[in-house]
Amino acid sequence: xxxxxxxxxxxLVSYLLDSASDASLVSEALRLLAASGRPFAVDAADTMADxxxxxxxxxxxxxxxxxxxxxxxxxxxxxxxxxxxxxxxKVEEAITAxxxxxxxxxxxxxxxxxxxxxxxxxxxxxxxxxxxxxxxFDTHPAYSFYVRTERLLEKxxxxxxxxxxxxxxxxxLSSSTTGLLAPVLRAACFTRGIELELYEGVYGSYRQEVLxxxxxxxxxxxxxxxxxxxxxxxxxxxxxxxxQVEAFCQELRELWSALQAKNPCHIVQVGFESPAGGAWGSLxxxxxxxxxxxxxxxxxxxxxxxxTGVSFLNVDVLAPGVPLESLxxxxxxxxxxRADALPLFADAICAQLRAAVGLSSxxxxxxxxxxxxxxxxxxxxxxxxxxxxxxxxxxxxxALQLYAKELQARxxxxxxxxxxxxxxxxxxxxxxxDMVLKLDDFVSFKANWEDKxxxxxxxxxxxxxxxxSFVFLDDNPVERSWIRSQVPEVTVPDxxxxxxxxxxxxxxxxxxxxxxxxxxxxxxxxxxxxTAALQQVQQSGASLEGFLQGLNMxxxxxxxDANTIARVTQLVNKTNQFNVTTRRYSAEQVKQFxxxxxxxxxxxxxxxxxxxxxxxxxxxxxxxxxxxxxxTWLMSCRVLGRHLEEFMCGQLLTAAxxxxxxxxxxxxxxxxxxxxxxxxxxxxxxxxxxxPGRFRFELATQQPLPAPWIQSRTEG
Amino acid sequence: xSQLAFLQRLFREIFEDDTLAITPxxxxxxxxxxxxxxxxxLVLAVESELGIRFESTEISAIQSVGDLMRAIEKHS
Numbered sequence: 001x002x003x004x005x006x007x008x009x010x011x012l013v014s015y016l017l018d019s020a021s022d023a024s025l026v027s028e029a030l031r032l033l034a035a036s037g038r039p040f041a042v043d044a045a046d047t048m049a050d051x052x053x054x055x056x057x058x059x060x061x062x063x064x065x066x067x068x069x070x071x072x073x074x075x076x077x078x079x080x081x082x083x084x085x086x087x088x089x090k091v092e093e094a095i096t097a098x099x100x101x102x103x104x105x106x107x108x109x110x111x112x113x114x115x116x117x118x119x120x121x122x123x124x125x126x127x128x129x130x131x132x133x134x135x136x137f138d139t140h141p142a143y144s145f146y147v148r149t150e151r152l153l154e155k156x157x158x159x160x161x162x163x164x165x166x167x168x169x170x171x172x173l174s175s176s177t178t179g180l181l182a183p184v185l186r187a188a189c190f191t192r193g194i195e196l197e198l199y200e201g202v203y204g205s206y207r208q209e210v211l212x213x214x215x216x217x218x219x220x221x222x223x224x225x226x227x228x229x230x231x232x233x234x235x236x237x238x239x240x241x242x243x244q245v246e247a248f249c250q251e252l253r254e255l256w257s258a259l260q261a262k263n264p265c266h267i268v269q270v271g272f273e274s275p276a277g278g279a280w281g282s283l284x285x286x287x288x289x290x291x292x293x294x295x296x297x298x299x300x301x302x303x304x305x306x307x308t309g310v311s312f313l314n315v316d317v318l319a320p321g322v323p324l325e326s327l328x329x330x331x332x333x334x335x336x337x338r339a340d341a342l343p344l345f346a347d348a349i350c351a352q353l354r355a356a357v358g359l360s361s362x363x364x365x366x367x368x369x370x371x372x373x374x375x376x377x378x379x380x381x382x383x384x385x386x387x388x389x390x391x392x393x394x395x396x397x398x399a400l401q402l403y404a405k406e407l408q409a410r411x412x413x414x415x416x417x418x419x420x421x422x423x424x425x426x427x428x429x430x431x432x433x434d435m436v437l438k439l440d441d442f443v444s445f446k447a448n449w450e451d452k453x454x455x456x457x458x459x460x461x462x463x464x465x466x467x468x469s470f471v472f473l474d475d476n477p478v479e480r481s482w483i484r485s486q487v488p489e490v491t492v493p494d495x496x497x498x499x500x501x502x503x504x505x506x507x508x509x510x511x512x513x514x515x516x517x518x519x520x521x522x523x524x525x526x527x528x529x530x531t532a533a534l535q536q537v538q539q540s541g542a543s544l545e546g547f548l549q550g551l552n553m554x555x556x557x558x559x560x561d562a563n564t565i566a567r568v569t570q571l572v573n574k575t576n577q578f579n580v581t582t583r584r585y586s587a588e589q590v591k592q593f594x595x596x597x598x599x600x601x602x603x604x605x606x607x608x609x610x611x612x613x614x615x616x617x618x619x620x621x622x623x624x625x626x627x628x629x630x631x632t633w634l635m636s637c638r639v640l641g642r643h644l645e646e647f648m649c650g651q652l653l654t655a656a657x658x659x660x661x662x663x664x665x666x667x668x669x670x671x672x673x674x675x676x677x678x679x680x681x682x683x684x685x686x687x688x689x690x691x692p693g694r695f696r697f698e699l700a701t702q703q704p705l706p707a708p709w710i711q712s713r714t715e716g
Numbered sequence: 717x718s719q720l721a722f723l724q725r726l727f728r729e730i731f732e733d734d735t736l737a738i739t740p741x742x743x744x745x746x747x748x749x750x751x752x753x754x755x756x757x758l759v760l761a762v763e764s765e766l767g768i769r770f771e772s773t774e775i776s777a778i779q780s781v782g783d784l785m786r787a788i789e790k791h792s
Binding site: 114142335340 | 721722730731732734753757760763764772
């Protein structure tokens with residue numbers, strides 16, 4: 001859809017010229033006319049609204065102008081009308097008018113979303129304003145947009161109308177200034193459901209911050225720290241400098257461990273950028289000690305045996321082909337990376353933070369027609385859809401399928417949600433030779449004529465996963481905005497409509513980033529397939545006992561150790577439902593508990609006839625004299641309904657008794673999501689404690705419940 | 717007219733105050749929050765919206781809305 005409509009612009013121009021001639025006004029109108037690439041030139045329309053506002057003061061003139069504008073059906077007319085309504089105090093009417101504009105556009109327009117968010121904030125409708133800002137940030141606007149909405153976002157966040165998934169206390173330690181990064185980082189995290197509390201160290205003083213135990217950094221007590229360095233820090237000549245590179249990287253590694261020893265936290269280490277345009281040109285790559293080679297060597301030194309709790313952010317992949325630095329910004333204000341690269345940079349940091357706390361997206365829900373293949377299967381048939389060569393479009397759809405397949409290979413779940421007849425929708429997966437994805441790649445396959453929001457809600461229930469872990473990829477802008485409005489928890493990439501744009505929006509979004517690969521990631525799909533099969537068995541009415549008996553379950557368990565910290569930490573941070581206390585810990589904290597004699601930290605794995613589900617549960621108990629306190633007890637939703645809890649509890653109580661404890665105390669801390677764990681302790685035979693919300697098991701007089709269906713295997 | 721209106725819009729958004737009325741005489745001292753970091757952000761927003769690039773010396777010389785308007789004038 002194009003642009004400013006000549007007829008509308010003409011109407012305005014003549015109206016304006018009738019009122020009083022003004023050359024700049026005409027030129028603004030002409031800019032509106034000439035606008036291209038966007039639905040209309042929002043800035044030109046803004047200027048018009050300003051001018052119209054300032055020269056229309058009589059009430060009759062205002063009404064006449066609003067009437068004239070309402071008679072045009074152009075989106076730009078609705079928008080100018082909305083601006084005037086807002087300026088003249090009719091904010092609710094302004095919201096209605098701009099909603100009409102937004103509804104008529106094929107893609108989200110960040111400036112319009114921000115305008116509506118402003119008016120919604122005025123009306124104290126903060127939650128809706130938040131949805132608009134989130135959709136605006138999801139279009140990946142230019143840096144200036146973040147500047148223009150920084151304070152607006154502050155208002156929305158401080159109104160507390162939107163529940164964040166997690167608050168993260170993040171410290172930025174850097175050798176460049178971070179004042180420009182902060183607002184973009186806040187916006188990026190807000191968009192993904194994270195509320196950021198930010199500490200900005202004085203630039204260039206990160207060593208003192210880490211080494212001085214009384215520094216502001218430690219008073220702040222960060223959950224995560226970003227170390228932002230850049231190639232200026234290495235101060236390399238065109239060739240040579242290996243020693244300074246090694247010394248610098250060694251120092252950084254020492255700072256990581258000093259920091260983690262004093263304040264366990266996740267560390268995001270930003271790698272050195274490979275600077276473009278060095279004076280020695282290609283020699284900086286081809287000489288073994290050329291400058292760019294030395295910088296690559298520095299990154300290699302940082303990456304070598306990356307410790308637990310540290311992730312590496314490769315900045316060179318963020319803006320391929322474009323220098324990450326503006327020398328002018330560097331010299332003027334020690335700004336790195338350059339301002340217009342900050343949105344992408346902030347998203348990359350946010351993706352690693354999400355991964356570190358277990359909030360990365362988990363499910364990619366795919367549309368079919370014109371998303372996974374070109375064309376409409378119900379109309380074009382098997383022979384008519386485009387997938388793979390020879391068409392460029394077909395190749396692009398195939399590339400998108402390959403990308404999805406690669407995501408799946410590291411644990412991302414795939415699902416289908418399409419408006420189609422089921423048989424039509426399944427046919428290409430079964431019998432089209434060029435398809436990469438097959439039916440058994442999907443943990444859920446919804447092809448029907450119900451609305452997609454209903455389908456997504458059903459899917460989330462089926463998989464026992466939150467809608468906030470879903471990413472919905474669809475070429476149709478109408479479906480995208482429907483999902484955004486109906487299930488705002490779902491992440492909806494705002495790409496264009498071509499397969500190239502869809503793939504780019506997935507790549508740009510970094511929704512599924514991961515900082516550690518666990519074997520469970522690789523096996524996840526099988527477990528969810530087993531869960532779906534179990535549901536069917538249960539629905540068929542077989543007896544529960546016979547069903548559990550037939551599963552041939554084997555539970556292996558052992559103390560949390562170096563091999564299991566990564567997975568245990570992942571579970572601690574992402575398990576929401578079967579989790580009695582929902583306490584979140586960093587890998588470093590888990591390590592400290594595991595090594596302490598005052599804690600009992602145990603992991604549990606489960607295998608059954610459907611396969612090995614991997615490490616799926618953990619209990620941490622804190623030992624105080626003759627009483628054990630259950631600090632953490634959780635289980636992955638992949639293995640719910642198998643009565644593993646009786647088994648885990650039995651292990652806990654037996655271990656406590658063996659070490660001479662007299663009682664075990666548990667507590668339940670309710671959240672929005674963990675209702676299923678509310679009666680866990682009573683079910684396991686714990687009695688209400690004198691302290692409300694606590695439960696007590698007396699080892700001298702009580703026996704643990706049996707878990708007859710599960711065979712036990714001990715490790716370590 | 718249109719340039720001042722554009723800047724007024726920008727100032728109102730950046731400082732989130734829709735009663736803000738600026739004139740060429742409006743300076744750092746008149747607007748709460750117009751500090752050095754806000755100045756950098758403001759200049760970046762102007763550059764990006766208008767597709768121009770200021771010199772570093774021009775940026776540091778901007779003390780008022782009028783200074784900003786003159787700098788824009790020089791580049792457009």
